[in-house]
Amino acid sequence: MAKQPAVVSLDDRKPLRELMAESAARWEATGHYQGLRELKLKNDDPLRYELFHARLLSTVIAAREVAKQISSSVMTREEGELSFALYTPEGDSVVFSTGIMVHIGVMGNFIKWMIANGYEEDPGIAEGDHFANNDVLISAVHVPDVYFATPIVHEGEIIGWASGVTHVLEVGSITPGGGMTSLAVERQLEGIHVCAEKVAVNDRLRRDYELRIRRNTRLASFWLLDDRARITGNVFIRNEVKKIIAEFGLDYYKAAIRELIEEGRRHHLGRVRERLIPGRYRNPCFHSSLLKERPGVLPQANRDTLIHYPLELTVRPSGEIVLDLEGASGWGFHNFNAPPGSIYGGLSIALAQTMDYDGRANSGCVLNVVLKLPRGSIVNPDYDFVSTGFSWGSVMAIFNGFLKCLSRGFHGRGYLEEVLTGGNITTAVEWGGKDQYGRQTGGVNVEVTASASGARGVTDGIDAAWSLWNPEGDQGNAEMWELLYPHLYLGRRVVTDSAGAGRFRGGACFESLWMIHKSEFVFTYQIPGVARVATNYGIFGGYGGGPAYINLAKNTDIAQRISARRDIPHGEGDPGRPEIARLVKGEVLRGEDAQYISEPLKEGALYEKLYLPGGGGYGDPLERAVDAVERDVNLHFVSPKVARRLYGVEGLETGGEWKVDAGRTAKLRTRLRKSRLARAVPVKDWWRSERERIVAGGIKGEAAAMYADCLSRSPAWARTYREFWALPAEFDFSAPPPPPGRRNRASSMVPKR
């Protein structure tokens, strides 16, 4: 409506949209961010420049600390699931805090989207406005991660943006919790979408917006206090940036924030050239969605699906990286769909942890990374109503593979200490029902943010303290979780044998066993980390960990056992004879059977979540130091059985401690090596027998459907596949057709950038 832009920017006070276009044009023309061939400020006075960066960085870090204290969410307050960042007026990130940094680039794209769609004219952008978004099709990762961005205005000119994200615990989706439930198979079931809306004016939430949240979430304080936390963090950054401008001058600020991004780009390129060998790296990744005949599933989603992400990474001598997912499975009626924004997020976080940690980890780092995401595939859906509730599943699968590709490069260049064998696909539990205070509510427990990393090239993986999306993963205190949810912890233990075996083993995961307490009924919904395929493979001969699963016991005699002071379950123990089946009588469900419930759980039911997927191992477990195996057995990381079978280590328990028997170990290791040789076949023979299996229709069910889908979607990938297996050009899998409705591409009229 308005003809004149409300606010203009840069020296010549152009609309943001023009600034954005100019920036893109300069990049195209020169290959330098903003055409900056020279880092003038850095070269003229490197110390002043360093100082400027330090001021900005400490600002965003402090903003995160301040904001943390406002939230009512254990995820935000205890686990640190929040981040803050500063952006240029055109939406490029300059500095960001620690935390869920996966969002940094994605939030920038949200700002760019608003600029591209004329927000300067309507609804207008003014100081004190906060714009919110969690719409993945605009730019987000999934519904519970809500973004707030606020402009920083200096004498009428927008000179940057402050933006923050927190993970909200209850978002009003089809089932209670954070909208990540498997049952949200379409966008409309995911909960409240806030679509790039102006939700606060003068740093205060609008009443109509608050009302909407109150009326549409099951416990609004989770969402509304997190909103306040984001506003607080953003205002903190805005105020500080103004002081920094007063100190350094506006011209310096404008030039320096852009130099920092160009410097981030150069640092990243230098790092790639230093640490990776140019060439092609491949790492096919997989996941599965298990919905067939599950209670509550809509008809179009009633199937089990295997998902394929054929990751190929090309490292060019210049340092440019191309990440290509040609041949990926099509999108589906499940919540694993991962639009480009989420892939972009996974990329930023993976690079920040491995290569850009000590540079200027900002937008510049991803400028020389090319993403090839085929349209219509799971990583670039062409249906605007796809569910993206667990885009994480796909992002984690892909970027665990990505880390493995990088690790091979690091290894090749001799940077052994940089090797990080991917991690795992974490999972969590959403729940709803009556809480211990008698309220109808819902939430999600994501204590498994403290997950396990894969093995490192010089030592074991990190046990229960890392996740791909948040390198500082933390599980929070059980006492804090019990304040929120009617889940009484009976145990929180290391899962024995969860770590992938190797010369250096993967990290180990932990499990939680809850008893439903002080609630008449509780629904639990498994976030679909439970899978039929593993993504946490090892590297260089290391073994993978297993997928996650659940044990559930209903209608138990636990109350009677307690009053008789008899043993009760505290963990799974030996998976062959789990405590939940051994130490209580009742109806026991395990694995996939326990993933969905058909009736509410009642007081006394036991729910055991095994966040089992430990990290993959590195190197041959037979080369692992025996004293390390001994320590692992004594810490319950490894069972004596696995010590024998995978590590070839024999020992005996004496006086409460397990001791290695060196003589028997040496003999056993020799025997295991011999038996391996006896079983081994030449690769050519293996290839021949596998090929025969393919030709003879030995690949069936979901696997056949997956390959048929990929072959039909990408001629290029089909050619590669058929060539590798020397199959005729007309070869195809016989498989059921893709899900009904996949071809109906309705438009939601989301304006595109």
Add this chain to the structure above:
Amino acid sequence: MTQETAQPLIVTCDAGGTMTDILVVDAAGRFSVGKASTTPQDESLGFWESLEDALGGWGVKLDGAGALKPLEASIYTGTTMLNTLLQRRGKRVGLIITKGFEDSFVVERGFQAVAGYSYADRLHTVTHVHNSPLVPRHLVKGATERIDLFGNVVIPLYEHEVRDAVTELIKAGVETIAILFLFSYINPAHEQSAARIARQTAKRMGREIPVFISSEISPTIRELARLNSVVIQAYAAEPVRAQLFHIEDRLERAGARNPLQTVLAYGGLAPVRYPRLYESVVSGPVGGLLGARYLGEVTGLNNLITADMGGTSFDVGLVTEGKIPLVREPEFARFIFNLPMVTINSIGAGAGTYIRLDPMTRRIILGPESAGAEPGPVCYDHGNEIPTVVDCDLILGMVNPDYYLGGKIKLNKEKALRRFREEIADPLGLNVYDAAQGVVRLINSLMRDQIRSLVLAKGYSTMDYTLIAFGGAGPMHMAGFTEGLALKGLATVPYAAAFSAFGCATVDYSHRYQRSTHLFVPAGAGPDVKASVAEGLTRAWRELEQKALAEMTAEGFDRASINLQQAAFVRYGGQLDDVEVFSPTSRMNTPADVDALIARFEDLYSRIYVSGARFPEAGFQILEVAAVATVPKVKPLIERRPLGAPTPPARARKGVRKIYRDGRWHDAQIFEMGELGPGNVIDGPAVIEASNTTLLVPERRRARFDEWGLIWVE
């Protein structure tokens, strides 16, 4: 100071990682400072040597038995407990924990795997590492039991499991037992029963084993922090107590009449017999804050920023309206505690901080490690080749190479110059003086950010604060690290190098008591609800006060001398953090008293965050209350002395030296600090030297010595 009048009234000790500082104070408030090397194996040796040094300044000899007869108070702070923890050389502890949680030290909290890390390392995943467990896994035993968040017993304690656990632990040779059960801070019954069983079982086995329970050591929510507290008490605090008894013995033999005291993390003072001695794990840095608060009380400054720059770290703290803010869940030595601790922001930036260039990016990397006393900076010429901040100060002419530690160490300026040029200046393409000046500016700026972020994060403005700089390197850098900060004032003291020890001498006897509550004032609550909340608060405070009075009278204090203050931790319904609000009234008698408390909370909250972050619709929750019990103690006197003429006496002048600032050389007047007195004004550029510190007065600024002994840089 003459021999006749100087008699030690207070002895305070700050035993750092390298040096043990002792400050003795006489009845007239005069101090003498002693220094000796710290002796970690038996701290009493370093303590004694340092005490002899300090008393030697007054000509008092320690050989006679009555030398310490006049002593009113002796206070110890130090890093022994911390070092016991860091070096994992504590007691062999057995742990009994809620069954199912035996792996708590193995998985600990994810956060502890990055605790204390720099930004880059926090991102850089391959660097993350867990703490090595304080209790080996085989000495951790589970006992079936559960108490829920309301304090109800859901699973009774399986006493037979406790008995078996204790038997096994004792057989495994534990020296002490710690017990932690979930929600014991609400209902300690299970922990108490388990402790009783443990003692009985040990007795039956013919052993006496100290037993510690978390509900006594740290009765607050968050089991991991509580676990750290109870185990560290058993593991590190008890062995330190033995050393402190040793010091106490020697003091007694020299005539001292009162028990040795130590400083607690929240600024309290307690005898070394105090049951929760682990609360003194961070006693050292607390001293400076306490000293500043006292200085402020005497001189009428009630908003202070403290900035302590030593050799290895830079610690910033705040005194607001005479009060020191506390953090609830501090992180220390890579452990999280739920011990109230004075707010101190620390960074690895000190005079000994290493300066390096990143080989790839050519960025300057400062620290975080430092050269320590050995090998020390490059200019010590004791083998270190990596330039440090003090080398820069020397290069720039700020430090006198012949008067370092009063001339005890001769500095090799030539070598400092050469190494700094090779390592830093040449690769950056800068002239050596500009580069050195740049480094000093950079470290000053890092410190400035610490100050700013601490003040801002609390919602205050630096303009309302006077900054007191101390620590050996504080006076040298204070003008630099406050540049551009709008402050009310900037000052230091002649005894800056021993200010932490001075601070310990100023503290009152004080204990803090906290307990959990479940009080809620819903939005729009009527007078009945508020009346019952008022009653709940009063009851909780009364209970804490009874405990306080019992403990402090047992320590020998007269009941009438004990002063009590009440606080509540208030939050909006559902929030996970709260704000400590000191109650306007000592008892809640009416609904209006509750309103007044809430109003104070909302005002504080809006100042800390933004007013748009208020959420009164969610109601107000009080999950914890506190009482602080204080008894005044004799303190050093800060005397008001008459002002003399502004012109410094001629004997204070030591000549002229060239110093490099702002890209050029200046002629700086050099003065001897000990010869300057109240009223003297020194115009910059000037350098005022003392044996253990150096004060830089930049050009266009001046140093003014006031009637209280403060040196103002204006």
